[in-house]
Amino acid sequence: MAIDNLDIKKFKEYIRKERNCDDVCERFDLNILEFSTVVSRLRNSGINIIISGVGEDATVLNLDERNLNGDNIHTIDIGDDTEFKALLISDTRFGSKYQQLSRVNAAYEQAYKKGYKYAIHLGDITEGLYALKSPYYQTLFEDTTEDQIDYVVEHYPYVEGMTTYFITGDQDATHTTKNGIDIGRAIAKRREDMVYLGNMRCLLNIRKMKILAQHLKIGAFDRAKTISLKPQDAISSMRSEEKVDVILDGHILVDQQFTEREMQEISVPSLVATTPRIRSNAIVHNVGYILFNAKLSKDGKFIEKEATFAPFYTTDKEDYNTAKVLKIGGRK
Secondary structure, eight states: OGGGGOOHHHHHHHTTSOEEHHHHHHHTTOOHHHHHHHHHHHHHTTOOEEEESSGGGOEEEEOTTOOSSSOOEEEOOOTTOSEEEEEEEOOOOBTBTTBOHHHHHHHHHHHHHTTOOEEEEESOSBOOOOOTTSTTGGGBSSOSHHHHHHHHHHHSOEETTOEEEEEEOTTTHHHHHHHOOOHHHHHHHHOTTEEEEEESEEEEEETTEEEEEEEOOOOGGGHHHHHHHHHHHHHHTSOGGGOOSEEEEEEEESOEEEEETTEEEEEEEBSBOOOHHHHHTTOOOOBEEEEEEEEEOTTSOEEEEEEEEEEOOOOOTTHHHHOOOOEESSOO
């Protein structure tokens, strides 16, 4: 059988880009049953392979060891501290001509001056990719996956002693869909101060406090009812055993805070100027960041929080050309 002589390494590498299943079978001299067997074995070994579509339209994509749909869980060790202070940001959209690196830098500088040791980024760290025919392609000044990864690694603020925890969003996921590259993993490998939590959502455990960090995927036609209704619907549908203390929502793009079912929801604003895509979809968005301070009891349980929104009332259309890299501390 062809499957016995299959080079698994080459097979996995080939499907890191989305491929038509029939093309994969032809390239590796497999029939559809052998192809299905190989995919099944790889999945059983922990490799996340997605098959989309049926029949002639079916495609295959190797997402490696990351589970996009499962709940990622991460613990942040704060020792015996009775406070967890974190800078909250979202939608920096690096690679876009509308990015605001100087505002991102200012957010980190303020957090640093106030003694914050943590930052949480709630998705769309990059603008992602657009097809050449897309009306938004010209909004990119870095238009490849590799260039956007390099840009984040080289330009994302560095503050010695401060760790950034980040999830990726739907814009970031275009790198995976088109090129089979998980940019979150690629960035984290090259920046020791940046910890990748997975795509779209992660459950954070800080002693006995639970924080759900998520990037809400929202269609353009949902916007009119999204600002409060979508988070409320999500909270209402949560089972009791899924309840957390705080929910951090990215991609809504506005500052919003409310309490529902004893869970405190914080929507985190954007750190990007109004892009043509945002404008064409008539999206109202705030530009700014949030300084979050959660107080814990002596046994580590969540007591209360304070979340202060710091807005930027102006943006700079040339910021992507003029902003400098922020480095505080020993990183070269």
